[in-house]
Amino acid sequence: MQRDIASFGRGLYTRLLPPPPEPELTPLQQQLMGCRTFKNEEIPFVDETASLKVLDTYTSQQRQTAERFTAAVAACSNFTCLQRANKLPRAPGQFRFPHFFILGFPKCATTSLYCHLIQHPQVQYPRHKEPHTLNMQCSAPKMECSPEVQREYVTETLNMGEAAASMFTRAAFDGSTHYAAEGHYMAERLKATFPWAKVVISMRDPISQALAMHLHNLSHNRTDVCWEESGKRIYPCIAQDLEDAARARYGPRVAKWMQHFSADQLMLVQYESVISKGPSMAEDLQELKGFLGFELHLPSDSLPLTNWKHNRGGPDALGRYWNMTRSEYEHLVDLARRNAQEVIKLMETNGRAEKQQRANWLRNWEDVWKMNLEDNCEAGPDGNCKIVVS
Numbered sequence: 124m125q126r127d128i129a130s131f132g133r134g135l136y137t138r139l140l141p142p143p144p145e146p147e148l149t150p151l152q153q154q155l156m157g158c159r160t161f162k163n164e165e166i167p168f169v170d171e172t173a174s175l176k177v178l179d180t181y182t183s184q185q186r187q188t189a190e191r192f193t194a195a196v197a198a199c200s201n202f203t204c205l206q207r208a209n210k211l212p213r214a215p216g217q218f219r220f221p222h223f224f225i226l227g228f229p230k231c232a233t234t235s236l237y238c239h240l241i242q243h244p245q246v247q248y249p250r251h252k253e254p255h256t257l258n259m260q261c262s263a264p265k266m267e268c269s270p271e272v273q274r275e276y277v278t279e280t281l282n283m284g285e286a287a288a289s290m291f292t293r294a295a296f297d298g299s300t301h302y303a304a305e306g307h308y309m310a311e312r313l314k315a316t317f318p319w320a321k322v323v324i325s326m327r328d329p330i331s332q333a334l335a336m337h338l339h340n341l342s343h344n345r346t347d348v349c350w351e352e353s354g355k356r357i358y359p360c361i362a363q364d365l366e367d368a369a370r371a372r373y374g375p376r377v378a379k380w381m382q383h384f385s386a387d388q389l390m391l392v393q394y395e396s397v398i399s400k401g402p403s404m405a406e407d408l409q410e411l412k413g414f415l416g417f418e419l420h421l422p423s424d425s426l427p428l429t430n431w432k433h434n435r436g437g438p439d440a441l442g443r444y445w446n447m448t449r450s451e452y453e454h455l456v457d458l459a460r461r462n463a464q465e466v467i468k469l470m471e472t473n474g475r476a477e478k479q480q481r482a483n484w485l486r487n488w489e490d491v492w493k494m495n496l497e498d499n500c501e502a503g504p505d506g507n508c509k510i511v512v513s
């Protein structure tokens with residue numbers, strides 16, 4: 124009887140105890156938590172020691188080279204120092220610091236690319252996903268950054284400590300997606316600052332990208348003058364975006380990046396291709412990792428789905444579709460096709476991508492427009508369309 128009371132007491136006591144503390148997450152795990160499509164998914168495991176295996180293969184001379192490079196780069200806290208140190212020879216498997224940039228465009232699956240890449244053992248996750256240091260904390264157009272900003276960016280934001288601990292066998296990067304749009308000054312300055320860096324730009328059907336940006340702003344309660352003034356009609360706002368000659372969605376900005384970064388330094392990713400459930404997802408991801416110099420098949424051949432805003436909520440929830448007339452959508456398609464042709468022309472004149480790739484690029488966007496016109500629009504110029512994004 125006495126034993127029963129004691130065990131009853133123990134049970135009560137256990138029930139009153141606070142739950143055991145959650146194991147503390149590492150900074151990488153915290154970022155990976157935000158990368159999950161659904162909250163009940165497990166945080167993926169990343170082997171942060173895998174890149175170090177290359178060190179065991181070094182000859183003593185390579186070891187010396189690796190140590191000299193590591194010591195010189197790790198001592199830097201400003202850009203001039205990095206420019207000097209990154210000129211030193213490297214041993215196999217070592218990356219310059221920083222190695223690459225995901226420049227944008229926003230709403231083109233850049234978060235998913237980021238999440239895919241930070242799971243790669245050869246990639247050093249940055250402290251912040253989109254620091255935007257170089258356009259927001261450094262003065263345009265010279266991209267002059269104060270010594271304090273440089274120090275913070277080099278040592279903290281780019282995560283110098285952890286990259287150096289891997290002897291730079293993990294490649295550091297910056298994933299600020301608004302850099303692409305600042306190409307008119309940033310392309311030249313970024314090249315001058317980090318002449319070795321590789322840069323990645325992702326592009327999505329211009330109409331879908333503009334709609335996604337619009338939904339993003341609405342969901343963050345950002346005032347959109349056009350949206351308010353037009354009585355919450357989306358068509359004039361997207362038309363205005365696609366007509367803007369200085370921005371014209373992609374062309375003029377991409378032209379600047381191409382002017383300063385050669386084909387082996389700049390990679391263009393097409394959103395519709397890399398998110399496609401077909402073989403193009405694996406192919407595009409492998410191409411990206413090959414371009415960056417990483418093992419092609421890690422962490423996987425599939426891109427996560429993150430940061431999605433369209434297709435949430437009930438069938439009529441904001442972002443499920445966008446109302447406009449058929450002739451309005453046709454006008455947007457004309458503008459977007461013009462934007463697209465600008466990009467294709469740039470690819471041609473700069474010797475980027477095979478003819479077939481360029482053709483696929485345009486066809487993927489034409490397919491989105493065709494699908495909307497055929498499946499989501501009523502007949503006649505005034506027929507209502509319920510436009511969906513790619």
Ligand SMILES: Nc1ncnc2c1ncn2[C@@H]1O[C@H](COP(=O)(O)OS(=O)(=O)O)[C@@H](OP(=O)(O)O)[C@H]1O
Nearest residue numbers: 229230231232233234235335398427428431432433
């Ligand atoms: N794997 C996969 N499949 C399908 N769609 C995908 C995938 N990964 C990202 N996305 C879509 O990309 C949009 C978010 O892009 P970004 O992460 O670049 O946005 S942001 O600029 O960082 O806010 C966002 O689009 P919208 O939902 O239209 O906003 C995501 O749904």
